[in-house]
Amino acid sequence: MKLNFLNAGELKRTAPEHNLENAVAYQKRKLAKAISQIKKGSKPKPNPLVSRNGEPTIVLKFANHTIGGFPLGDMLIEEALTEIKDIWLETDEAQQLVWKVHQEMTEALAKAKIKNV
Numbered sequence: 001m002k003l004n005f006l007n008a009g010e011l012k013r014t015a016p017e018h019n020l021e022n023a024v025a026y027q028k029r030k031l032a033k034a035i036s037q038i039k040k041g042s043k044p045k046p047n048p049l050v051s052r053n054g055e056p057t058i059v060l061k062f063a064n065h066t067i068g069g070f071p072l073g074d075m076l077i078e079e080a081l082t083e084i085k086d087i088w089l090e091t092d093e094a095q096q097l098v099w100k101v102h103q104e105m106t107e108a109l110a111k112a113k114i115k116n117v
Contacts, residue, residue, distance in 0.1 A: 035081050052071070067098055
């Protein structure tokens, strides 16, 4: 197999298609990364664990657009992140919510671009 070289001008950046599957996959990747960082003993960045309503809460977001929060209660953060990733994000209701918030975020970004032009 021979590699082809492309000059800088030939390199085109392509953004992933905006759809429900990619929006949910993005949230799953963020959660998997946080779980991995916790297993290594480091603080997840960005940290999904914040204090809300006076208790530790995992907050899912797209930029500044909040999807929702999960108060930890007695669960360990690693267990909670895994449950959100493997169980909650698999439900149709959760996926529709993630997609709705993603659409709101992209709409707000598009409006901001038009405003700044």
